[in-house]
Structure formats: structure tokens, C-alpha cells
Amino acid sequence: MTANPSDVLSRLAETPLAHALRTERARPRQIRELPNGWWLAVATVCFGAFMGQLDASIATLTYGALRGRFHASDAAVSWVSLGYMLVLVALLVPVGRFSDAHGRKLCYLYGFLVFTAASAACGLAPTLAALIAFRLVQAFGAALLQANSVALVTTSAPRTRMRAALGVQAGAQALGLALGPALGGLLVSTLGWRWVFLVNVPVGVFAVVAGHYLLPRTRTKASTAGFDWPGLALLAVSSTALLLGISAASGLGLPGIATAGAFVVAAVAGYCFWRRINGARLPLIDPILLRTRQISAGLVGALGGYLVLFGPLVLVPDVLGAAHGAARAGLVLTALPLGFAAGALGANRVLPAGWTDRRRALIGSAVAAAALAALIPLPFDPAALIPLYAILGLGLGTFTPANNTLVMGAIPARAAGTGGGLVNMTRGLGTALGVALVTLTLYLVPDPARAAHAATAVLAVVAVGVFASNLLHPRAAGRGEAGPLEL
Incomplete structure (x- = not known):
């Protein structure tokens, strides 16, 4: 007698192994009882933040090598990044909702497993088409990571320490961005482009083990009704x-x-x-979130901020890399994420404690816009790029944690995964638009020097738009910001 497939699947789903694979494990009691044990959860999430931004920034340094290896155009090679970002944009919100219902820790750890395995496959890809396909799988793993990173931080940290925790996470992102250009340029010029992806594997293995022991279980789960x-x-x-x-x-x-x-x-x-x-x-995104000025303005700011941050990651390797090589271009570009790290980690200590997140976001976006405006008339060479990119990064690093705090502070805890997915979706779309718009400018303006100035002008206009979006945030009384919505 032939067994019914549905009965077989049902029996398999009830096995101890299947139960273990879909169950979040509690942290060891010693970890849970530490007075500041929530910092361990934040530190673990920083692995994902680090890897996601390292991979995003390091990939652009492979463009020159990929063009030569696969005899492809700039536009074709750019899909190594664009395909990755498209999957992120499409999946971050639904993955966030799924994680709210089934467990953020569980989804985060599976995300690292998928991301690590796909990174190894990217490093072994025989063709450009295969590389892009493996990048799509890698992006699925990254979606599981990024949709839960902000949520895990905000649900682990006390509300009074949320901005500090998000600043540390942004600092880890900045460290990934900072190491990406220099490490990517070094790897491409020595070991070859494949090692740009293979470098993810050992970090991913370590992060899965750390997450198993240090991340908390999901305390409040959302309804699973409909999708x-x-x-x-x-x-x-x-x-x-x-x-x-x-x-x-x-x-x-x-x-x-x-x-x-x-x-x-x-x-x-x-x-x-x-x-x-x-x-x-039951819409994919609750329209109440998008109609709330604090959330919608913050999402527009996140999109523009990451467009400005990632535009130079394509511009500098293409213009300077052709003249000075990938390694030097990577070293020059490192100034931008290092400035971002300084802003993300230092602004909370340097700026007055009484300043609201709105004011911090305004100051950061204004500094970023001023740095790009100052760069437009100057020669596109290391002497001008290094200091002004550092200032640009400083402004964006000040803006990003404050802006994310404004958004997440207006979203209830039970929708934290959806909110984190929204933040990361706009970040992914901004990153993809930064890559696409700079590639378009380089194509439309054949002369490298003129193209560099034109692309910088485009980024400056976007930075001014980010500043304007911050003016739409509701004014807060005193130090407090608007509280979470009632959904």
C-alpha cells in the first residue's frame, strides 16, 4: 500500500529533529542573568550587520576583474550588486512579518547559514550568470539577517539605550563598509575576485555558533493570519x-x-x-505605518542616505581604479565608511545629551550635503576625496542611528520585525539606486573626470533631499520623541 505523501510529511514534521529545527533555543542561564547581557545580543547582531555591509561594499571592487574575466559590459556586471539588492528589497518586509510570527532568532540563524553557503558558491561560480544566480540565493540569506537585525537590537536593548545600541550596530555596518573597499582591492589584486566572496565563509560559521548561544528567543509573536x-x-x-x-x-x-x-x-x-x-x-505593509509622518519621513531619509553612501562605492573604483588600480582606489574609498563609523559610534557621546533624534538627524544630513557640495568643483583625486569623503561619512553616520531610532520608536514591539524590514527595504532600495544612478551617469558622460563631477552633483542633490525629509519629522517636546503607534 502506497503511503499518502501528506501523511508522510506530517509524520516527518513531528519528529524530534524537525521540532528542534523549528524551535528557538533559550540562551544559557548564565548569559540571561548577566546585568548587561543584552549587549551580547547586540554584539552578535553586529556580525550580520558587518557581513551585510562588507559584502555590499566589497562586491563593487570586483567589477573591473569581472568585466575582463567574463568579457561583460559595466551594466551587465552591475547586476552582481543589483540582483542582490532586488531580492533584498522584495523579501525584507515579508521576511520581517514571517519572523515576527515564527521567531526572529530562528530566522536570523538560518539566514546566516544560507548566506554563508551561497558565499562559498559565489566564490566557485564558473560564469557571470551563475555568479548572479548565486548572489540571488545569498540575498535570500541576507534578507533573513537584515530583516531581523534592527528588530533583535530594539527588542533586546532597554528603550533608554536604544539609540546607543543602534549606534553600535551602525558602527558594525560602517566597519564592514570600511574594510570592504580596502580588503576588496587587496584581494582582487592578489588572490583574485573569487576570494571577495569566500572571505565571508569563516565569519559566517562563527556568527551562527555565537547566535545560537547569545541571541534571545522571541518574546512576543505576531499573528500568522494571511499573507x-x-x-x-x-x-x-x-x-x-x-x-x-x-x-x-x-x-x-x-x-x-x-x-x-x-x-x-x-x-x-x-x-x-x-x-x-x-x-x-491584510496588506504586505500596514498603510498606517506609511501614513505616519515620523515613519514615512524616516524611510525616505533612509533611502536617500544609503543612496548617497553607496554611490561613491561604484564611482571611485570605476574612475580612480582605471587610473591607479583597485588596491589604491579601495584605500581612498575607505575614508567614507571610516567617517561613517566615527559618526555612528561617536555622535552619541560628542553631541549634547539633550538633543533630540530629529536634531541629530538634521545635523548629520546637513553635514553630508555640505561635504558633497564642496567636492563638486574640486579635482577628483585622493587629496580632495579623502578628507571630504570622511566628512560625508561622518554626517551620514550621525544621521543614520538617529533616523532609525525615530522610525523604530514609532513602531510597536510586536511589529518590530516588520518595521525593521521596512527600514532595511528602503536601505536596500537606496543602495541599489545608488549603484544604478552612478552607473547611468558614467555611461551618459564618457569623460571620466566630467562623469565624476556629474555623479557627485547628483549625490549632492539627493543629500539635500535627505535633509529636507528630516524637516518633515514631527517636533518633539524636550528630549522625548513620538511614542509607538497603536496598531
Whole structure:
């Protein structure tokens, strides 16, 4: 007699192994009872923050080697980053909601396992198409990590220490960004581009073990009722079509009508997505979140901030790398994330304690915009880039933790995964747009020096927009900020 497949699956789901694989394990009692044990959870999350940004920044240093190895165009090679970011943009919110319901620690650890295995596959990829495909799998693992990183920090840290904890996490991101260009340039010029991906493997293995023992279980889980699959499809189609259109305009080789069609599809799908979240019974994103000024302004700021941060990570290797090599370009570019790290870790100690997060975000975005404006008329060489990129990073590092605190402080704890997914989704979209817009500028302006100034001007305009978005944050009385929504 043939067994019913559904019965077999049901029996397998009830085995001790299956139960263990879907159950969050508690931390050891000694860890739970430490007076400041929540810092261990923050430190563990910093591994994911570090790896995600290391991988994002280090990948751009491989572009030159990949063009030569696979005889590909700039636009084709850029999909090593763009494909990765598209999967992140599409999955961060649904993964966040899934994690709210099933456990953030569990999803975070599985994310590191997938990310680490896919990194090894990327390092062994035989073709550019295979590399891009493995990057998509790697991005799925990164979505499990990033959708839960902010949520794990904000639910582990006391509310009074949330900004400090998010500052440490932003510092870990900055360290990953800082090491990425220098390490990427060194690896590409010595061991080869494959080691840019293989370097993730040992760190990933260590992080999985640390997370198992140091991350807390999810205390409050959300309802599992329903999921908005049409909303997810519309979000994925809209973001993919937008970036495909920009990439096609950057020399990907698609016919003109296909390029125009991509932008039309992006606009139509984006409009339908907005209608969907406002009309569905259980939308992918609760429209109340997007209608709240503190949250919507913060998300716009996060998108613009990461667009400005990642634009130079494509611009500098392309312009300076051609003239001075990948290693030197990487060293020059390190000034930007080092400045970011200084702002993320130092602003909380240097700026007056009575300043609100809104004021800190305003100051940081103003400094970033001023640094880019000052760079526009100067020669695009290390003497100008190093100090002004350091100041740019300082401004963005001051802005980012304050802006994230404003957003997460307005979201209830039971929706922390969804809120973290929103923050990271806008960050991923901003990163992808930074890569795409700089690639487009370099294609439209053939002269490298003029292209560098044009791209810097575009980034300066975006930085001014980030500053303007901060003016939309509601003013807070005294030191306090707006409290969480009632959903």
C-alpha cells in the first residue's frame, strides 16, 4: 500500500529533529542573568550587520576583474550588486512579518547559514550568470539577517539605550563598509575576485555558533493570519522594472522600446502596489505605518542616505581604479565608511545629551550635503576625496542611528520585525539606486573626470533631499520623541 505523501510529511514534521529545527533555543542561564547581557545580543547582531555591509561594499571592487574575466559590459556586471539588492528589497518586509510570527532568532540563524553557503558558491561560480544566480540565493540569506537585525537590537536593548545600541550596530555596518573597499582591492589584486566572496565563509560559521548561544528567543509573536502574496509580487515587479530600466539606459543592450516599457511597468506596478496596501484586508505593509509622518519621513531619509553612501562605492573604483588600480582606489574609498563609523559610534557621546533624534538627524544630513557640495568643483583625486569623503561619512553616520531610532520608536514591539524590514527595504532600495544612478551617469558622460563631477552633483542633490525629509519629522517636546503607534 502506497503511503499518502501528506501523511508522510506530517509524520516527518513531528519528529524530534524537525521540532528542534523549528524551535528557538533559550540562551544559557548564565548569559540571561548577566546585568548587561543584552549587549551580547547586540554584539552578535553586529556580525550580520558587518557581513551585510562588507559584502555590499566589497562586491563593487570586483567589477573591473569581472568585466575582463567574463568579457561583460559595466551594466551587465552591475547586476552582481543589483540582483542582490532586488531580492533584498522584495523579501525584507515579508521576511520581517514571517519572523515576527515564527521567531526572529530562528530566522536570523538560518539566514546566516544560507548566506554563508551561497558565499562559498559565489566564490566557485564558473560564469557571470551563475555568479548572479548565486548572489540571488545569498540575498535570500541576507534578507533573513537584515530583516531581523534592527528588530533583535530594539527588542533586546532597554528603550533608554536604544539609540546607543543602534549606534553600535551602525558602527558594525560602517566597519564592514570600511574594510570592504580596502580588503576588496587587496584581494582582487592578489588572490583574485573569487576570494571577495569566500572571505565571508569563516565569519559566517562563527556568527551562527555565537547566535545560537547569545541571541534571545522571541518574546512576543505576531499573528500568522494571511499573507499578501499579490502585494509582494507587485513590489517585486515595480522595483525590478525600475532598476532594469535604469540599467538598460546605462548600456545593458536592450532595445529602446524595452527600456521605455520597463519604466512604464515600474510606474503601473508601483501604483497598483499602493492601491493594494490601502485596500487589502491584510496588506504586505500596514498603510498606517506609511501614513505616519515620523515613519514615512524616516524611510525616505533612509533611502536617500544609503543612496548617497553607496554611490561613491561604484564611482571611485570605476574612475580612480582605471587610473591607479583597485588596491589604491579601495584605500581612498575607505575614508567614507571610516567617517561613517566615527559618526555612528561617536555622535552619541560628542553631541549634547539633550538633543533630540530629529536634531541629530538634521545635523548629520546637513553635514553630508555640505561635504558633497564642496567636492563638486574640486579635482577628483585622493587629496580632495579623502578628507571630504570622511566628512560625508561622518554626517551620514550621525544621521543614520538617529533616523532609525525615530522610525523604530514609532513602531510597536510586536511589529518590530516588520518595521525593521521596512527600514532595511528602503536601505536596500537606496543602495541599489545608488549603484544604478552612478552607473547611468558614467555611461551618459564618457569623460571620466566630467562623469565624476556629474555623479557627485547628483549625490549632492539627493543629500539635500535627505535633509529636507528630516524637516518633515514631527517636533518633539524636550528630549522625548513620538511614542509607538497603536496598531
